[in-house]
Every structure is written in structure tokens, then in C-alpha cells.
Amino acid sequence: MTCRTPLLIIACSYYSYCNLRRLQWGVRKSRRPVFSHPQVPETLKTLTGSSHLNGPRAGVCPCVPPERMLAKMRLLLQYAACVFAFFSVGFLIVATWTDCWMVNADDSLEVSTKCRGLWWECVTNAFDGIRTCEDYDSIFAEHSLKLVATRALMITADILAGFGFITLLLGLDCVKFLPDEPYIKVRICFVAGTTLLIAGAPGIIGSVWYAVDVYVERSSLILHNIFLGIQYKFGWSCWLAMAGSLGCFLAGAVLTCCLYIFKGIGPEKNYPYSMRKAHSTAGVSMAKSYLAPQTETAKMYAVDTRV
């Protein structure tokens, strides 16, 4: 998995890794037993504390260990990535199904706004507001390559980005999906980030291709001094698609980086197992603490029935 990650992420992770080293220089000694001896009660306390981060008691402890700060930062990054992913998925889908990929430039002799999309074109009259739309000819008729390619690329981007977003939702820390296995959750986040990164690629390729094509068409017309009566420039759908795919890139980069912030501690291979062990004991203790009121009531019931 590591060898397949893009160069940017590796650089990013290296940067965060270095930062981490600097940050945790002081706590190194106190941190080591965390993963080697999970039975130490203090460790359990910190671990359970960090897993209850959202509760109101999270900020009670006056001495905030850097791990907790890191965890908080990671949570914030996760939420930020989630918001970004949500909006970029929305942008991508809206861009695919709206009709203003190119719009007529102001310097043409028209009183109406003419928008051409991927699927149909619409003319809106400026005076009476009547909007006439027409579908393009059937798919077997001749279409320009850019149209077909952009359609395919945009739909691919939509599907991938939607899939990545749903995966990200499952991996979010505040969703109780696989609550006892934080390592798997982090992995799910990583998968979501990779999917979003992959989804950004067809989106940006499609929209930039379309934009470049429109620009080339226009500039060649101007260059050859041909005037067809109408000239096109990019419409807002094209911008939306670009923004959406950039947002996908951003969310994916944040997700993969924020995974590496946590993965960067210690040797990679030992990390998951020790982490899982520690967390499974933490999970048991959590389960015990959850069970406690139940056993009390159970005792009460037992006493009652005995009476």
C-alpha cells in the first residue's frame, strides 16, 4: 500500500513524521510502555480517555498529553476532510448534471444566454425569461471527443467520490462502526482518502480537458479571424467541476496525511498489533465500565426476587 501512494503523500507524511519526532522528543520515555505493557493502569486511563474525547469530561484533565492533542487534531482533520469531501461530491454531481459547461461570451451579438452542457443545451431569452432546452442527438450520432470523454470521466469521478465519501463516513471516529478496532477505522479512512484522491483525477482531467478544448476553439477562431456570431467561454458548471475535483484532492490528501501522523510513531509493522492489543484491553475495561450499572441493577433485581 505504501509503495503505491503518490509522491505528494509520501512527502507530506515524511514532513509530519519529522514534526512528530520533534514534538514527541520529550515524551518518548513515558510513551514507550504504552504499547509494550498495555496492562499498566495509567496507560489504560489515557487510552480510554482519548477514546471518550467527545464527552464533556474530555477537557477536565489539566495536564493535556500531546497524544491527546494529536488525537484531537486528527479528529479535527477528519471532520474537515469529511466536510470537504461532502461539498466536493456535491459539486461534482451538480456539475455533471447542469447545463452551463460553456456559455456564450458577452462580446457576441445575442440577447440571450446560451449554455451548453454535457447532455443538453439551453437558451434563455434575456427579455421574457423563456428557456428553451434541447437534448443532443443520440449517442450514436457524431459527438466531439471532448464531450464523450468528459461525460465518462465525470461520471467515473462522481461514482468514485461518492463511494469514497460513504467509506469516509464509516471510518469517522464519531460513528460507532467497529468501535473496538481503531486501527481498522484508521485504515478505512485511509482507503476513503485514496478513493477520493483517485476520484479527483478523472474529475480534473475531464473538466480541464473540456476547458482547454473550449479555449483552443475560441482562440483558433480568433486567430484565423473567423466570426461565427457566437463565441463560448467556460460556464459555471465547468468551474464547479474543477472546484469539486480539487476539493476531492484536498480531502484525500488530508485523510492520507492524517493517517500517517499516527502511523509515523514507531516502526510500522509492530504498530498495529501492539495498538490492537492495547485497545482490546481498553475495550474490555470500557465494556466493564459500561457493564457496571447493569450488574448493579442485576444485583438489585436478584435481591428483589430473593425477597
Added chain:
Amino acid sequence: MANSGLQLLGYFLALGGWVGIIASTALPQWKQSSYAGDAIITAVGLYEGLWMSCASQSTGQVQCKLYDSLLALDGHIQAARALMVVAVLLGFVAMVLSVVGMKCTRVGDSNPIAKSRVAISGGILFLLAGLCTLTAVSWYATLVTQEFFNPSTPVNARYEYGTALFVGWASAGLAILGGSFLCCTCPEPERSNNSPQPYRPGPSAAAREPVVKLSASAKGPLGV
């Protein structure tokens, strides 16, 4: 935990309903021209929605026009608009609330009673949104029916139900179903959390046990 599954199911049903409500609000096909009877095959099909009226030509062009004046509109269109917009807003609030209140999220875990109340309020809002949609769509459909069977309407100017009405009915049903699922999960956590504290004495708890057993045993043979 089965409860949590029911909540999730209800949430996704209601979410689908909300998306459908948005779609039916935006669609222009609330009523479309009818080809019933001896209407001649026309080159133009008309439809009308809440926001615009459209004419689709046989050449494949669709012309749409937003309604010009807000105040000159028919009362039922304005009412339907208002109801649909209110339904969309209610659905949005309900969506956020029930994400916070559902058991599968970790927000506000320390206070399960408040959490379940939030989930219930989300469910109720979904129910309300569904009811609003149902009212608007059914009212519109009633008027369309009345106009269709009104003898003074010329035959070739008759309208019948459009796609948006059916989408609206379906999504209202989904929202109501999902909202009631979300509400269904409410009473149990409150009962189990509240009752042990005020009622300390044993007999109630001891008495409750046989009742449940009796009802279960009584149900068994009857059900068979």
C-alpha cells in the same frame, strides 16, 4: 442493538424520502396535458409545475418559463409551494438532528436520555415533513382531478397527474415510514433508564417479570 439497526433503517428511508421531496419540489411535471379521449395527437405537450410551465415540442425542444408574478398565482400553487419548502426545511433539520441523536454516533453519548430525545425529535420532524408533502401533493392532485372531470373544461385542455406527484407520494411515504421508525426506538431507553431510579421497591420489578412471560406464553398458541 437491534434498535440501532431499526434507527439506521429509518434514517436511510427518511433520507431517501427527503431527497425525493426535493426532487418533486423542483420537477416541472406536477400536471401534464392529457391525451385521453379524442384528443388529437398534438405536436406540443404541456406541463406545469410549482415554479414554471413547460412546453415540449415534438422536435425535442423543451421550452420553460418561470411564472411571472407571485401574487397573481393560484392559491393552491402558492400553498403547495409553501408546504413543499417547509417540508424540505423540516427534513434538513431532521436529518441533522437524527444524526446527532442516533445510537450509531458518538455525539452526546454521556447523556443517553437527551440523545434519544433528540432522535425522537428528528423522527417527528421527518414525520411532519412527510405529512406536509402528502398534504401538498394530494391537494394538488384533487384539484387536477376536479378540473379534469369538470364538464366545462375543453377536452384538449385537460391535465392529468404528472411525474412529480407520484415522486411526491412515494417520498412522503418514505419520510413518514422512516420518521416513525426513528420514533419507534424512543420509548425503550427512557423506560429502562427512568424506572429503576424512582421506583426502588422490589414488587414492581418482580411483578413485571411474570406479566411479560404470561403475555408471551399467551401470544404463542394464539399466534399459531
